[in-house]
Every structure is written in structure tokens, then in C-alpha cells.
Amino acid sequence: MPVYHAPTKDMLFVLDEVLKISEADIPGYDDLDRETVQAILDEAGKLSENVLAPLNPVGDSQGCTLENGVVRTPEGFKDAYEQMRAGGWMGLDADPEYGGQGMPYVLNCAVGEMFVSSNMAFNMYQGLTHGAYSAIHAHGSDEQKATYLPKMIDGEWSGTMNLTEPHCGTDLGLIRTKAEPQDDGSYAISGQKIWISAGEHDLSENIIHLVLAKIPGGPDGIKGISLFIVPKFLVNEDGSLGERNSLSCGGLEEKMGIHGNATCVMNYDGAKGFLIGEMHKGMRAMFTMMNEARLGVGLQGYAQGVVAYQNALAFAQDRLQGRDVTGVKNPDGPADPIIVHPDVRRNLMHQKSFVEGARAFTFWGAQMIDRAHRNEDAAAEGMISLLTPVIKGFLTDKGFDTTVLAQQTLGGSGFTKEWGLEQFVRDARITMIYEGTNGIQSLDLVGRKLGVDGGKHVMAFFDMVKDFIKENKGQDEAFDRDFLEPLKAASKDLQTAGMYFMQNGMKNPNNALSGSYDFMHLFGHVCLGLMWAKMGLAAKAAMDAGASDDFYATKLATGRYYMARQLPATGMHLKRIESGAETVMELDAANF
Amino acid sequence: MPVYHAPTKDMLFVLDEVLKISEADIPGYDDLDRETVQAILDEAGKLSENVLAPLNPVGDSQGCTLENGVVRTPEGFKDAYEQMRAGGWMGLDADPEYGGQGMPYVLNCAVGEMFVSSNMAFNMYQGLTHGAYSAIHAHGSDEQKATYLPKMIDGEWSGTMNLTEPHCGTDLGLIRTKAEPQDDGSYAISGQKIWISAGEHDLSENIIHLVLAKIPGGPDGIKGISLFIVPKFLVNEDGSLGERNSLSCGGLEEKMGIHGNATCVMNYDGAKGFLIGEMHKGMRAMFTMMNEARLGVGLQGYAQGVVAYQNALAFAQDRLQGRDVTGVKNPDGPADPIIVHPDVRRNLMHQKSFVEGARAFTFWGAQMIDRAHRNEDAAAEGMISLLTPVIKGFLTDKGFDTTVLAQQTLGGSGFTKEWGLEQFVRDARITMIYEGTNGIQSLDLVGRKLGVDGGKHVMAFFDMVKDFIKENKGQDEAFDRDFLEPLKAASKDLQTAGMYFMQNGMKNPNNALSGSYDFMHLFGHVCLGLMWAKMGLAAKAAMDAGASDDFYATKLATGRYYMARQLPATGMHLKRIESGAETVMELDAANF
Structure with a gap:
């Protein structure tokens, strides 16, 4: 059975010592003193370690079942769901007006990392509800909000997002699901949606589906899409459940991982739906939630890396095999623990330096979202919009890679179900695909985000890195050499790549596309390099202040690993980018 | 249901036009004219496409079952096994003296790629038999050979290799399985072996286990290991099956992939075994088969990439989504096929350029093995021993990556079981682990192979690359620029890395280890760069000779992609290597 230890101390380091959230001058952040945050994280950690983690392999092996239209979740999921509800976790950052606790999003992310590391498939049920909550909260009428939000925040009802159809996923302009206006102001929704996570299950009393559909006669393509609330059970005026709506789960997808989450085919057969937001502006409504949703998936990616790393580490410290070539370390045993071997350490350091950097990047991004929303800060909004595809794409690619590396640490044991590593690999894999494949993220970054407002936000990013280096250099020779110089070089690679796009993308957009x-990965490395430099500074500050704990020296050493051994990837990505479109586009499609 | 098309034309290109095997002056190779090879590959292709590939998802979903000591393979496996036997495929490269066809190993690899791409789990049954055959053939007595080989070559009996025990895999010196000498000259074998592929099943009448065990009183550690033949059924003097030996399958491993192959816990309870080769020289006997066995696993790695790529390509040519930004390609359809999109092409070209390079490298290596054995060529033996860990480690890492890339091409469909891609990912994953994890391969390469005979073989490799460049440069400016210059630069990175090890490894072996x-990967890239340059030359030659077929232009274009977009990884690996051991070794084990 795999282990999970809530990394509370590491999270507090990022929140309290690196981001210094309680001093961040964001409404609501002043409540986030270290003690309060620690108390919340301790509770979330207990739930994750004791309730969610033990259910993770159960969910994987049992999966969900569909019988007569009823989907049953794995044994124990319902109990765990009730414990989540009872703890108020589902409404942690939700609007107090509807019963939420109104905490900042950054705290939701810290707690969320624990829930995802311990049981990703389970946590998706509430994750989807949170997404649907956000859409209704942002775009619903007061009546819709009053009807749906309190029960969704409580978890009594859950939510889903219905976008994909059999013939269209990325290209939503092709949607065929129809919404026919009815005399009572509602719409009759008809069509088939696929890959609907948590589309049907036995955890909540009602399921509030948000469905993209086209109202006949509207504009073609993406501009004619509207968003509808389509509840599984219609809601009576007094808030009680009314009749069953004409929608049903037509099948469960058999898939590589996240077996504990029901991935449904949803059939809408003239189901009663209610327009949310403006007619034909459904995509805009979806986009307003996108930064959070995509950051959430980036978080899932590295969070699987976190738990995979923990298990790789435990194995490496326990498994005796071979001897340290520089001198026996465990003379009383038949062999040394494999953590003595340089290549095992390389592997572990790779995992560790990524997941800790990714956590800092994600929390930093979550803080930026809070700043954008709570301070209505347009610069923050621009920055997080730019970086969202990097967070989603880079952290899920590398998060998956981390699970694979961790699996490798265990050798043959990593391939068996017994040790659990292979589940982390299978579960992490979906994060590279859903909420926009990572290829789509990279197109969003290069084709859309780079050029927004005349490139203002990417220039702001470069300035931020430059300013950071300028402010901090010259104080400590080792820090300059180990952190700031590599960061500067990596950032220069990124700028050179951006310049290449500007100079060659006009001539032929394929040179950029x-x-x-590679640009997304290059960008991700620069961001994690920046995060490690920030963490290195914070660790140095603590040591300078007299902290004798190995914790801070370890942070510095882990950062040095990242700078020395991960950051050099930027040069490779730059070379690939500079080779242009020719070798990519040369072949006729028929000659592949 | 996934597709598989036997890549006969691509294989013939490598064998006949790049390696020019029929002119290679290796005994047995003169029979390998293009027509003969094509006829054999055509037959193997039919079997692979029509019999093995359709069974691949069946094997995955049904898996193997153990009941009362009897292991049942998935439906259809027995029939397919009989067809393999009837076709004489199991003895293709086996010794004619015992009923084999005596064909070169290189041909066995070409056929093997098809079998593995179409059904890796199934092909492992005969693969293991082949390994056991090789050990008995190399080290058995004449009587042992006469007793076991003919029926193993025929497939009537199968074979296994028993190395791993619960507490030891990599470090076989810790083996506890005992072999007590008996009065009749046999040994009583007692102990438990785990992860025994094809350890028990219903495909063959008898299973010949080769078991590593220790004879009491022998030297400690790895030097006290002997190798034994331990048949499931003892064999009577007339060759008929005698009594059941005291060994049994104690359980089947539940694992991430290769479900169609039974991975067994094997319990030996005083089973009758027969020493093979010299007492205490069991490891040496294992090592003689290692180059072939490890090349075979490298082949498995890229062969899963081959079939994954084929399915990604089929999807990309069929799936309509979005429009080509440079102009609509499919005006009559609702969208263009996704192969028009640059990032989809990048992904496909990455897959294609790897698997075709890997095939050339593997066949080239197989030819080197043939040259070592059939010509008793010590230089060839030295070269292939050097490159074996590169073939195994690099091709399985990148082969797995290729299956992941291919899965990504399909977006959400890639995550579902229906399309089969996720099985290729799960099946390919084991190749990075078994037959020595890839970490072990890299240690074998750097810690052992580089220094053999005073570094003679690695110097020979560099000379080979240098000579190749020298011989071919200055004839075609574009070829020099696109192929030879990148190859030269990559080879220089490899030499620089080797130099770093020489200069810093003496001081501290961890600087090398x-x-x-990274060195293994750097080496792999240089090898594939060399292969692409060789393939580029052959393609140019065909075009110069008037071939109008797009086939050759496609080879050149694919090679250019590899040189421009994959080879730049060498610089990254070099930088990591040159950062030395410090960041890897700095942390105390307790501080991870």
C-alpha cells in the first residue's frame, strides 16, 4: 500500500516564507497568518492521509459501475464524501453569501494539493462541482445563484461541465447539441456529450450539469454557443427536488486511469435547461473560469508527482541492494540502501526539485489569481493569463514524467500494482490531455497569449525576472553563481525564442506554431528557475537568521540541483525552436 | 481496435539498402538477398497483422489466471502459439543441428519487431524460450543439448530465466535459492523466485526453467552462483515426459501491463535440477546471452513505439478538428484533419524519426552480433558490448516516450481503452525496467564498458563516426549541413563528456556515475544521428539512381527532422554531466 505524508512544512515554507502571503496586501490574505494556515493544513492533511489515501487503490481496482442508469462509485467513496462535506472543505474558497468560507484561492490550492495527491479520482467529484459553481457564480442570475450555489457549496449537490461531443473536443465550434427555446423561457436540450467526469454517480442528491449547446438560428461555429444549467432533478420553487430531467448516463468510459471517477457518456433528450449568462456567449462564460480550471489541472499533474516521489523515496531508503562505491554505508546489512547510488539519487533529486518548484509556481500563480480577482488588478490578470498555459502544460508533462521516474526508482516493484506507483502514472496521464491538451496549451500561449496587449504581459514577465536578478545579485557570490546566473541565461534563451517568433512568425505562422x-517547456523551466531562486533566497534568509534546521540547507541544495541539472533544457528547446517550421512541415500528409 | 501494418518496406530499406546485408561478408548473409528477405518478412507480416495484433487487446483485458497451480493464457493464445510453431518461427535463427533454420540473428530481429509490435505479451513466451535455448546451447553438455534443444526450438517445450528473488534483483550476489548436490549428480533446488515471465502457462507441454542458485560451501556473493536446468516435467531417457518436478507457480503478479504474459512467483521445493556449465560460473553463463537479450528488450521498446505511431498517424489523418492557419485543406469537410496542425506534426515527426532511427540502430547492432559470432570478430564483439546498454536503455526510454507522444496525438481518445494506445504505453513501460533497469544499463556503460581494453572500443566508435563523416563530406552541401555537421557536433559533445569522466571520475567516481x-542518452542520440546519416546517404543514392518514389525523399526529410530537432538534446546532456556529482550527492539520505 502506497504511503502519503501531507507536506505541510514545505507548503508553509512557500506560503509563509517565500510568498509571505499574510503581508501580500490582498483582501482576505491578512487572515492567513502562519498559525491559521498551519491549522487548516493540518486538518486537511489528516483527512488526506487517513481517509483519502487508503481509498485511492480501492477506487482504482473497483472503478465505477453502471447498472440501469445508476452509477455506483467505489466502496468508501460515499463515506469520504460525507466527511469532506462535514469538514466544510467543498466551500473553502466559496462566496460566504451562499454559505462558503470565502478563503483565498491560494489556500484552496494548498489544501487541494493534499486531496489530489492522496486521491485524485475522488477529488475530481468536488473539483468539477467547484468549476460549475464558479461558472454559475460568475454568470448566473441572482435567482440561479440562490437556487444552486448553497447546495453545491455544501456538496449536497454536485456539478459537471459538458463540452465534448463524439466528433468535437478541441474544436467546439462543431458542437451539435441543440437548445430549442420553450414557451416558459427554458430550453429543450438534445444531444450527446462524452467524457463527462462525474456525469452520474451516487455521492450527491442532485447533479447540476453545465452544458454547451447551440440555439438554432444563432451564429455559426464558436460564436453560436450558449451555456445552460441542466439539473439531473429539476428544482421546485421551495428548493426541493422535483421531477427527473430527460437526461441519462449512456455509458461509462473504460480508461487508463482515474478509475474511481465516473467518465460518462451523457444523453440529453429534450432535457429542460436554463440559459446562463448571455445567449451565444457560452464560450466567454467558459473562458472566465479557465485560468482557475487549468491551474487546477497543473496542480493535479505535479501533485501526482509529489506522492509518487514520496513512495520512491521510501523505497530507496529501505531497499538494500549493492554497495556504495565510495565506501560501505550499512556494514551490518547485506547491502546498502539504494539511495546511496548516484543514479538513484539523480532520479530522486530530479523528482524532488521538480515537485517543490512546481508547488511554488502553482501557489505563486494562485496568489496572482487572487490578486487579479480580489484587488481587481489588471496586470495580475494579464500575467496569470499568460502563464496559465505554462502552468497547465509544463506541470502536467513534468508531473507525469515525475511519476514515471518515481516508478523507475522501484525497479520491478514499480511495475506491480501492489506498490501503487503504476496507478500514479496512469492517473497523472490524463492531466496532459483534459482541460485542453498540452499541445493546445502551447498554441494558446504562443498563438494568443504572447501577443495580448502588444506583448505587454510577456514583457512584464521578463522585467520581473530582470528586476529580481538585479535586486538580489552581488550579495552572495555562491548564490549569484548557482542561482542568478543560470536563471539569467535561461531567461535569455526564452527571450531569444520569443524574438525568433516575432521575426519569423509574421513571414510564416508555422515558424511560431x-x-x-518547446516554447511552453522553455517558459516553464524559466518559471521554475525563478521559483527556486525565490526559495533559495528565503532559505538563505532563514539560515542567516540563525535557523539550524537542515530543512533550509536542503532547500538550497535542491534548488542548486534544479539550476544545474534541469535548467539546461532551455538551450535544447531554443535550438529546436530556431530550427523553424521546415522539418516539421515538409512532408505531405500522405507521406508520413 | 488498433491497427498494425507490418513495415516491410522500411525494414527492407534498412537491411538491403543501408546495411546491404547480402554483401556484408558474414557467413549466412549471402542467402539474405532482397527477395528472400522480403518473402520471409511478408509471411511474418501476415501472421502479425492477422493473428497476433487482433489478440493483443484480448490478452490485455483477459490476462492470465491461476487456478490450482494451473495458469491459463488468454483466449486464442494457444491457437496463435500453434501457428507460430507450424510456421517454424521459433527456430528461425536456431542451430540447424537441433532442428533450427540457422538464419542470421539480424533476420530474427526484423521478424521479431513485427511480432513484438503486434503482440508483445504473447511474443514473450517464445522470447523467453529463445533465451533459455541460447544458454543451453552455449553452456550445456551435448546430452543436455540433445535432450532439450530440439523441443524448445520446435516450441513443444518452452523456457524461462529465473534470477530475481524477493530481496534481490539487481544485486544477484544476495541470492538465497539453494542447490544441494545429490548422489545421482543432480541438485535439489529450493527457494523462491519472483517476476518469472512465462513461468507457468498452458501453451507448451513442458517448461524448462533455468534457475540461478547457490551450491552450499561455494564462494560468497556473485561468485558463488551456479545455473541449473530445472524442468517442470522431468525427461525420461527416451525423451518422453516423466514425473512432475517439485516446483510450482505460487502466484501471478498483478501489474501495469503485458497482462497476456504470466508473471509468476515460482517456488522450488527440492526440485531436481541439473548443473549447466561450470559450478559457480552461473553469472558468466548469463552474461554470454546478455547482449542478445538486452538488444531484444531495446527492440521491444521501440517496437511498441512503431505500432503506437501507426495508430497516432491514422487518427491524425482521419480526425477533423480546426483549420490549417495557412489555408483550409479540406474545404468540403467541417474541419481539416488534425495532421495539418504544426504541433500535431511535430509530435508525429518526433515519433516517426525516432522509431525509424531506432530500427536502423537495432538491425545494425544485430548485424554486429552476427559479425561477432559468425566471423568470431573480436572488434565487433567489443563494439556491440559497448553499445548494448545504449540500445537497451536509450531505445526503451525513448520507445516508451514515443508511445506517450502517440497517445497524446489522440487527445482524450488516447486515454480510453477502446483505441488501444494506452495499452502500448503500459506494455512499453516494463522494457525500461526488466533485463537490468535503465539506470543499471547506464552504470554498465559508464562504470564498465567505457574502460574495457583501455577504452579501445569507445575510441573505435569515435573513429567510426569520424571516418564516416570524412568519407562522405564535401559531396553535397545540403547533406553536409543537414546531416554531417549536426552529427559531428553531437559526437563532439559525447567525446567531451567522455573526457569529463576521465578527468573527474578518478578523483571521485561519483562524478562519472x-x-x-545522461551519457547513455547522449550516446544514443549520436548513434541515431549516425543511423540517420547512413539512411540519408542510402536515400540519396536511390534518388540519384533515378528512384522517383516519395519514399526516399521522405526518409531524407525525416532524417533532417531528427538532426534538427532531436539531436540538440546532446548539449543538454553534456551540461548536466559537466555539472558533476555535487548537486546529486550533496544531501544526506535523511534530508531528502
């Missing part, structure tokens, strides 16, 4: 994926 | 994994 065929480098987009 | 912590760079071993």
Missing part, C-alpha cells in the same frame, strides 16, 4: 511546445 | 544516465 511548430515551436510552441 | 551521476552523469551515467
Whole structure:
């Protein structure tokens, strides 16, 4: 059975010592003193370690079942769901006006990392509800909000997002699901949606589906899409459940991972739906939630890396095999623990330096979202919109890679179900795909976000890195050499790549588009380099202040690993980008 | 249901036009004219496409079952096994003296790629038999050979390799399985072996286990290990099956992939075993088969990439989503096929350029093995021993990556079981682990192979690359620029890395060992760069000779992609290596 230890101390380091959230001058952040945050994280950690983690392999092996239209979740999921509700976790950052606790999003992310590391498939049920909550909260009428939000925040009702159809996923302009206006102001929704996570299940009394559909006669393509609330059970005026709506789960997808979450085919057969937001502006409504939703998936990616790393580490410290070539470390045993071997350490350091950097990046991004929303800060909004595809794409690609590396630490044991590593690999894999494949993220970054407001936000990013280096250099030779110089070099690679796009993308957009994926990775490395430099500073400050704890020296050493051994990837990505579109586009499709 | 098309034309290109095997002056190779090879590949292709590939998802979903000591393989496996036997495929490269066809190993690899791409789990049954055959053939007595080989070559009996025990895999010196000498000259074998592929099943009448065990009183550790033949059924003097031996399958491993192959816990309870080769020289016997066995696993790695790529390509040509930004390609359809999009092409080209390079490298290596054995060529033996860990480690890492990339091409469909891609990912994953994890391969390469005979073989490799460049440069400016110059630069990175090890490894072996994994990858890229340059030359030659087929232009374009977009990884690996051991080794084990 795999282990999970809530990394509370590491999270507090990021929140309290690196981001210094309680001093961040964001409404609501002044409540986030270290003690309060620690108390919340301790509770979330207990739930994650004791309730969710033990259910993770159960959910994987049992999966969900569909019988006569009823989906049953794995044994124990209902109990765990009730414990989540009882703890008020589902409404942690939700609007107090509707019963939420109104905490900042950054705290939701810290707690969310624990829930996802311990049981990703389970946590998706409330994750989807949170997404639907956000859409209704942002775009619903007062009546809709009053009807749906309190029960969704409580978890009594859950939510879903219905976008994909069999013939269209990325290209939503092709949607065929129809919404026919009815005399009572509602719409009759008809069509089939696929890959609907948590589309049907036995955890909540009602399921509030948000469905993208086209109202006949509207504009073609993406501009003619509207968003509808389509509840599984219609809601009576007094808030009680009314009749069953004409929608049903037509099948469960058999898939590689996240077996504990029901991935449903949803059939809408003239179901009663209610327009949310403006007619034909459904995509805009979806986009307003996108930064949070995509950051949430980036979080899932590295969070699987976190738990995978923990298990790889436990194995490496326990498994005796071979001897340290520089001198026996465990003379009383038949062999040394494999953590003595340089290549095992390389692997572990790779995992560790990524997941800790990714956590800092995600929390930093969550703080930026809070700043954008709570301070109505347009610069923050621009910055997080720019970085969202990086957070989603880079952290899920590398998060998946981390689970694979962790699996490798265990050798043959990593391939068996017994040790649990292979589940982390299978579960992490979906994060690279859903909420926009990582290829789409890279196109969003290069084709859309780079050019927003005349490139203002990416320039702001470069300035931020430059200013950071300028402010901090010259105080400590080792820190300059180990952190600031590599960061500067990596940032220069990123700027050079951006320049290449500007100079060659006008001539032929494919010169930019065929480098987009590498650009996303290059960008991700620079961001994690920046995060490690920030963490290094904070660790140095603590040590300078007399902290004798190895914790801070370890942070510095882990950061040095990242700078020395991960950051050099930027040069490779730049070279690929600079090779242009020619080798990518040369072949006729028929000659592949 | 996934597709598989036997890539006969691509294989013939490598065998006949790049390696020019029929002119290679290796005994047995003169029979390998293009027509003969094509006829054999056509037959193997039919079997692979029509019999093995359709069984691949069946094997995955049904898996193997153990009941009362009897292991049942998935439906259809027995029939397919009989067809393999009837076709004589199991003895293709086996010794004619015992009923084999005596074909070169290189041909066995080409056929093997098809079998593995179409059904890896199934092909492992005969693969293991082949390994056991090789050990008995190399080290058995004449009587042992006469007793076991003919029926193993025929497939009537199968074979296994028993190395791993619960407490030891990599570090076989810790083996506890005992072999007590008996009065009749046999040994009583007692102990438990785990992860025994094909350890028990219903495909063959008898299973010949090769078991590593220790004879009491022998030297400690790895030097006290002997190898034994331990048949499931003892064999009577007339060759008929005698009594059941005291061994049994104690359980089947539940694992991430290769479900169609039974991974067994094997319990030996005083089973009758027969020493093979010299007492205490069991490891040496294992090592003689290692180059072939490890090349075979490298082949498995890229072969899963081959079939994954084929399915990604089929999807990309069929799936309509979005429009080509440079102009609509499919005006009559609702959208363009996704292969028009630069990032989809980047992904496909990455897959294609790897698997075709890997095939050339593997066949080239197989030819080197043939040259080593059939010509008793010590230089060839030295070269293939050097490159074996590169073939195994690099091709399985990148082969797995290729299956992941291919899965990504399909977006959400790639995550579902229906399309089959996720099975290729799960099946490919084991190749990075078994037959020595890839970490172990990198240690073998850097810690052992580089220094053999005073570094003679690695110097020979560099000379080979240098000579190749020298011989071919100056004839075609574009070829020099696109192929030879990148190859030269990559080879220089490899030499620089080797130099770093020489200069810093003496001081501290960890400076070499912590760079071993990156060195293996750096080496692999140089090898594939060399292969692409060789393939580029052959394609140019065909075009110069008037071939109008797009086939050759496609080879050149694919090679250019590899050189421009994959080879730049060498610089990253070099930088990591040159950062030395410090960041890898700095942390105390307790501080991870």
C-alpha cells in the first residue's frame, strides 16, 4: 500500500516564507497568518492521509459501475464524501453569501494539493462541482445563484461541465447539441456529450450539469454557443427536488486511469435547461473560469508527482541492494540502501526539485489569481493569463514524467500494482490531455497569449525576472553563481525564442506554431528557475537568521540541483525552436 | 481496435539498402538477398497483422489466471502459439543441428519487431524460450543439448530465466535459492523466485526453467552462483515426459501491463535440477546471452513505439478538428484533419524519426552480433558490448516516450481503452525496467564498458563516426549541413563528456556515475544521428539512381527532422554531466 505524508512544512515554507502571503496586501490574505494556515493544513492533511489515501487503490481496482442508469462509485467513496462535506472543505474558497468560507484561492490550492495527491479520482467529484459553481457564480442570475450555489457549496449537490461531443473536443465550434427555446423561457436540450467526469454517480442528491449547446438560428461555429444549467432533478420553487430531467448516463468510459471517477457518456433528450449568462456567449462564460480550471489541472499533474516521489523515496531508503562505491554505508546489512547510488539519487533529486518548484509556481500563480480577482488588478490578470498555459502544460508533462521516474526508482516493484506507483502514472496521464491538451496549451500561449496587449504581459514577465536578478545579485557570490546566473541565461534563451517568433512568425505562422511546445517547456523551466531562486533566497534568509534546521540547507541544495541539472533544457528547446517550421512541415500528409 | 501494418518496406530499406546485408561478408548473409528477405518478412507480416495484433487487446483485458497451480493464457493464445510453431518461427535463427533454420540473428530481429509490435505479451513466451535455448546451447553438455534443444526450438517445450528473488534483483550476489548436490549428480533446488515471465502457462507441454542458485560451501556473493536446468516435467531417457518436478507457480503478479504474459512467483521445493556449465560460473553463463537479450528488450521498446505511431498517424489523418492557419485543406469537410496542425506534426515527426532511427540502430547492432559470432570478430564483439546498454536503455526510454507522444496525438481518445494506445504505453513501460533497469544499463556503460581494453572500443566508435563523416563530406552541401555537421557536433559533445569522466571520475567516481544516465542518452542520440546519416546517404543514392518514389525523399526529410530537432538534446546532456556529482550527492539520505 502506497504511503502519503501531507507536506505541510514545505507548503508553509512557500506560503509563509517565500510568498509571505499574510503581508501580500490582498483582501482576505491578512487572515492567513502562519498559525491559521498551519491549522487548516493540518486538518486537511489528516483527512488526506487517513481517509483519502487508503481509498485511492480501492477506487482504482473497483472503478465505477453502471447498472440501469445508476452509477455506483467505489466502496468508501460515499463515506469520504460525507466527511469532506462535514469538514466544510467543498466551500473553502466559496462566496460566504451562499454559505462558503470565502478563503483565498491560494489556500484552496494548498489544501487541494493534499486531496489530489492522496486521491485524485475522488477529488475530481468536488473539483468539477467547484468549476460549475464558479461558472454559475460568475454568470448566473441572482435567482440561479440562490437556487444552486448553497447546495453545491455544501456538496449536497454536485456539478459537471459538458463540452465534448463524439466528433468535437478541441474544436467546439462543431458542437451539435441543440437548445430549442420553450414557451416558459427554458430550453429543450438534445444531444450527446462524452467524457463527462462525474456525469452520474451516487455521492450527491442532485447533479447540476453545465452544458454547451447551440440555439438554432444563432451564429455559426464558436460564436453560436450558449451555456445552460441542466439539473439531473429539476428544482421546485421551495428548493426541493422535483421531477427527473430527460437526461441519462449512456455509458461509462473504460480508461487508463482515474478509475474511481465516473467518465460518462451523457444523453440529453429534450432535457429542460436554463440559459446562463448571455445567449451565444457560452464560450466567454467558459473562458472566465479557465485560468482557475487549468491551474487546477497543473496542480493535479505535479501533485501526482509529489506522492509518487514520496513512495520512491521510501523505497530507496529501505531497499538494500549493492554497495556504495565510495565506501560501505550499512556494514551490518547485506547491502546498502539504494539511495546511496548516484543514479538513484539523480532520479530522486530530479523528482524532488521538480515537485517543490512546481508547488511554488502553482501557489505563486494562485496568489496572482487572487490578486487579479480580489484587488481587481489588471496586470495580475494579464500575467496569470499568460502563464496559465505554462502552468497547465509544463506541470502536467513534468508531473507525469515525475511519476514515471518515481516508478523507475522501484525497479520491478514499480511495475506491480501492489506498490501503487503504476496507478500514479496512469492517473497523472490524463492531466496532459483534459482541460485542453498540452499541445493546445502551447498554441494558446504562443498563438494568443504572447501577443495580448502588444506583448505587454510577456514583457512584464521578463522585467520581473530582470528586476529580481538585479535586486538580489552581488550579495552572495555562491548564490549569484548557482542561482542568478543560470536563471539569467535561461531567461535569455526564452527571450531569444520569443524574438525568433516575432521575426519569423509574421513571414510564416508555422515558424511560431511548430515551436510552441518547446516554447511552453522553455517558459516553464524559466518559471521554475525563478521559483527556486525565490526559495533559495528565503532559505538563505532563514539560515542567516540563525535557523539550524537542515530543512533550509536542503532547500538550497535542491534548488542548486534544479539550476544545474534541469535548467539546461532551455538551450535544447531554443535550438529546436530556431530550427523553424521546415522539418516539421515538409512532408505531405500522405507521406508520413 | 488498433491497427498494425507490418513495415516491410522500411525494414527492407534498412537491411538491403543501408546495411546491404547480402554483401556484408558474414557467413549466412549471402542467402539474405532482397527477395528472400522480403518473402520471409511478408509471411511474418501476415501472421502479425492477422493473428497476433487482433489478440493483443484480448490478452490485455483477459490476462492470465491461476487456478490450482494451473495458469491459463488468454483466449486464442494457444491457437496463435500453434501457428507460430507450424510456421517454424521459433527456430528461425536456431542451430540447424537441433532442428533450427540457422538464419542470421539480424533476420530474427526484423521478424521479431513485427511480432513484438503486434503482440508483445504473447511474443514473450517464445522470447523467453529463445533465451533459455541460447544458454543451453552455449553452456550445456551435448546430452543436455540433445535432450532439450530440439523441443524448445520446435516450441513443444518452452523456457524461462529465473534470477530475481524477493530481496534481490539487481544485486544477484544476495541470492538465497539453494542447490544441494545429490548422489545421482543432480541438485535439489529450493527457494523462491519472483517476476518469472512465462513461468507457468498452458501453451507448451513442458517448461524448462533455468534457475540461478547457490551450491552450499561455494564462494560468497556473485561468485558463488551456479545455473541449473530445472524442468517442470522431468525427461525420461527416451525423451518422453516423466514425473512432475517439485516446483510450482505460487502466484501471478498483478501489474501495469503485458497482462497476456504470466508473471509468476515460482517456488522450488527440492526440485531436481541439473548443473549447466561450470559450478559457480552461473553469472558468466548469463552474461554470454546478455547482449542478445538486452538488444531484444531495446527492440521491444521501440517496437511498441512503431505500432503506437501507426495508430497516432491514422487518427491524425482521419480526425477533423480546426483549420490549417495557412489555408483550409479540406474545404468540403467541417474541419481539416488534425495532421495539418504544426504541433500535431511535430509530435508525429518526433515519433516517426525516432522509431525509424531506432530500427536502423537495432538491425545494425544485430548485424554486429552476427559479425561477432559468425566471423568470431573480436572488434565487433567489443563494439556491440559497448553499445548494448545504449540500445537497451536509450531505445526503451525513448520507445516508451514515443508511445506517450502517440497517445497524446489522440487527445482524450488516447486515454480510453477502446483505441488501444494506452495499452502500448503500459506494455512499453516494463522494457525500461526488466533485463537490468535503465539506470543499471547506464552504470554498465559508464562504470564498465567505457574502460574495457583501455577504452579501445569507445575510441573505435569515435573513429567510426569520424571516418564516416570524412568519407562522405564535401559531396553535397545540403547533406553536409543537414546531416554531417549536426552529427559531428553531437559526437563532439559525447567525446567531451567522455573526457569529463576521465578527468573527474578518478578523483571521485561519483562524478562519472551521476552523469551515467545522461551519457547513455547522449550516446544514443549520436548513434541515431549516425543511423540517420547512413539512411540519408542510402536515400540519396536511390534518388540519384533515378528512384522517383516519395519514399526516399521522405526518409531524407525525416532524417533532417531528427538532426534538427532531436539531436540538440546532446548539449543538454553534456551540461548536466559537466555539472558533476555535487548537486546529486550533496544531501544526506535523511534530508531528502
